Amino acid sequence: MNEQNFVAALRSIATHRAARGLADDAAALELNGETLVVTHDAMVEGRHWLPGQDMADVAWKLVAVNLSDLAAKGAEPLGVLIGHTLGDGDARFIEGLREVLETYGVPLLGGDTVGGHGARTLGCTALGRASRCPVPSRAGAQPGDRVYVTGTLGLAMLGFEALRDRTGADSTAYRRPAPRLAEGRALAPIVTAMMDISDGLLLDAWRLAEASGVTLAIDGNDVPVADAARRRECLSWGDDYELLFTAPAAMALPLEPYYIGTVRPWMEAPLVLDGEPFSQAKGLGYQHG
C-alpha cells in the first residue's frame, strides 16, 4: 500500500474529530479546560538522514520536527517520548537529544528502545499545551487574507548539499532546524490558518489552500530565499520548518514575517505562483511514500 492509500484507510477508521491530526500537523484534545496538542513523526535511516550522518544531529532533528508541529499549533511543549532503534552512533544520539531538549527546555517523558536490523526507524511523540483554543489549523484561510512566511527558505537545501558534498559550507539549517515555538505562540491568536513548512513552501501552500477551500496566490519574488539564482528550488525544498500562515489584511502582527501572497476565493487550482495555476500537488515539493 502506498502512503496516500494507507493514510486514507486510517482516516476511514478515525471517527474522532481529533483525527484530523492524521492529515494535519498535530492533533488537539480537550482535557479539563486545557487543550493538549500531540504529534508523532518518524524518521527512517537512508531516507530522512544521510548515511554516516552524525546521530547527534539526527536526534536533534527528530525532536525539532515534532516541536515544529507544536509550534504550528501555537503550543508550548510539555515533553517528548522517543522510540529508538539501537545501532551505530547511539552515544552521539543521546548527546544530540540532550542538546535539543536543553535548548528548548523540554523534558524527556519516556519512550521505548528496541533492537533491530536493516534501516532504522526512529520515532518521537511530542506533547504540548495550546495557548489558544481552537488551535490553528490548515483549514481556516479566508479570501482576502494575506499569506506570510516567518523566514528564509532554502537554507536547509544548501545545508543538505554542503553535508552531502562535504564542501565545508554551513549545514546547520539542515542538521539542526529551529522550531518556531515563540513565533507560533505569538501568531496563534491572530492567524486564520497556520502550518509548518516541512515539505517545501509550494506543496505546503497547496495543501493549506486545499484544506481551506481557497486559492493561495503567491508572488515568488516576495519569498525570502537563501539563493536567488535557485529561487524555484528554494520554494520546493523542504526541511526549513518556517511557519506558513494566513491572517486578515488589516490584522496587526506580533512579529515581522514576510508577506508573500494573498488568499483568493477558490479558482481553478489551490495554488497560483506568479500567475501560473497548479491544480496538482505532484512535483511541487517533497512527496512521501
Place this chain on the structure above:
Amino acid sequence: MNEQNFVAALRSIATHRAARGLADDAAALELNGETLVVTHDAMVEGRHWLPGQDMADVAWKLVAVNLSDLAAKGAEPLGVLIGHTLGDGDARFIEGLREVLETYGVPLLGGDTVGGHGARTLGCTALGRASRCPVPSRAGAQPGDRVYVTGTLGLAMLGFEALRDRTGADSTAYRRPAPRLAEGRALAPIVTAMMDISDGLLLDAWRLAEASGVTLAIDGNDVPVADAARRRECLSWGDDYELLFTAPAAMALPLEPYYIGTVRPWMEAPLVLDGEPFSQAKGLGYQHG
C-alpha cells in the same frame, strides 16, 4: 550500545520527575488538575511478531500493549498515535487497528507513516487520563503487603507455540492480548504498587521489588498458570499483560485477584520464589536488547 546502557544514558539526561516513565510503564504529567498518562512502545518485525503473522493481530497487539501500560496506571485511554512503516499486510494492519480501537473505544489521534526496508518498526503512543493521583508506580510496595496477580499466566506462551507450530490450538492470548483497563482503574486507588506483566511474572516481580526496595516472596504454586506441568515456564514467559500489584493485607479488594505472595523487608535478593532467592534478574524472564 545495548539497551540497558542506552536507557541508563537516557536517564542521565532526563531530569524531569515524569522521566521515571523511561523505566516505568508510563509517564504521568500534571496538567491543570488532570493527570495525563503517556506511554510509547515499539514492535520490531521478526522480534515482536512472527514472520508471516497476520498484520491485523500485530496492529491489535501494538495498541493493546500500550493500553496495558495505561491500565497499570489506572488510566482511562484518551487516544493513540501510530507510527507505521509501510509493507506487506498494510490492509490487514488497518483492519486490526480498527478492531482494537473499536473494542476499547479509543480514538485514533494521529501518527506518521513512512516507507522503509528491512525489518519494520511500528510504534504506538497512548494517552490516558488517570483516575487517581499520584498514579500507581512500581516503587510503592511496603513490607507486609500482599502480592496479587489479576489472571492466569502462560496463556500467551501456549498461544505463541500454537501459532509457531501451526497446531491449530487457540492462539488468541498471544495474538490479541486484552489490556486490563477496568481492573487497573478499579485497583489504582488501593494498590501500593502496580505494573503490567509484559516480560514474565518473575522478571517483572523482581523489577517491582527492586524499585520498591523490598523483597517479594512468591509461592509459585499459588500462581494461576495455563499449564501446571510447565509452571516455571509460565512464570517466566511474557506477553500475558495481567496486572501485578501489591496492597495492604487488610485492604478490601474491588475484584478477586490471585494472592500469590507477600512483601517482606529487603533481604538478600529482590525476589524469593518458593524459598529460593534470586539476586540477579538474568534468566528470570524476557530480557530486551
